Amino acid sequence: MTWKHVGLAKVHRLFYPQVAVVVTVEATGRVGAMPASWCIPLSFNPPFAGLAIASEHEIYKMIVEAQALGINWLDYSHAQQIGELGEISGSEYSNKLSAVELTTISSKTTSQPIIREPSAALECRLHHRVRFGTHELMVSEVIDAHAADHLCDYWDFSKYTPLLYAGTVDQQGKCWVFMSGRGTTARMPFKHQT
């Protein structure tokens, strides 16, 4: 096999494809939401989830304010909405989710918004923050978890089609690339940014 050097600025792309979750939060009367793929479990018991996020994002400040957040899994049928959600800025909308026609309900444990339409959702309390380079790792304790019927002990992938993020590629303009895990790929040109 021929090997080649990969520039360090592109290292994160080796991790693709990654499931895109949607992080949700309410603070100071506004609802924030952002797709994220730098998100993994960090512990079984208590269940902790780690989310690495740049602190410049509006939603970062909102999570620090609320000390809580929701983590939501939307399936591949929502690719268009999730791409658009990744483009619009929290500073321009009092409710980013309604801007892409998603609705929320209030989490029982944290009073934070979770999406009404998802395949699964976690109610989380912020536990710890630690900075590494350009991003901050936000560690949350999962307080409660819900899922659609197509999760039993594991996801039933004959019913649940995951939304896998595979990057934003410059090819006749920027576009979101999502994979279904079933051999199909959605390429959606940016609507809001040039």
Place this chain on the structure above:
Amino acid sequence: MTWKHVGLAKVHRLFYPQVAVVVTVEATGRVGAMPASWCIPLSFNPPFAGLAIASEHEIYKMIVEAQALGINWLDYSHAQQIGELGEISGSEYSNKLSAVELTTISSKTTSQPIIREPSAALECRLHHRVRFGTHELMVSEVIDAHAADHLCDYWDFSKYTPLLYAGTVDQQGKCWVFMSGRGTTARMPFKHQT
């Protein structure tokens, strides 16, 4: 949609499917290797990678000893080997990779082993460790990165078939479940554990 409660012990399964990487290390004359899916980028610059791992694993102690590690991406054609690698114990083999017929070369920057056959590999130095619940987050700085020809600016998914971990399911015995991202699934019964 009908929602149901998800037991907190199963929360990590909502994150499936996740690319399975192989972590490699050499310490005290032995070569350790383990598949891992709790692994994400944590920063663009410097490039940091985060790996959450239970400290009971032999490889955890070896990484602490070596203060360095390799992170390797093998494609879907290696599913059988990666499953087997996840079953055998580091305490029983002086070289776990050769036990599953994988070979290594030495990283130039860290002298740590990286796999000879992968689609991509990172040479990393251990930067920071922090405990969350049952696992420890090992944060590494990426010193150098290599990839096969089918990575340009992004993976060319027409050539690179990722290895996506989707759990171990009790169904006529335990088995590894890997997905290709192209609609195919490999279910492999455990060979070494009952």
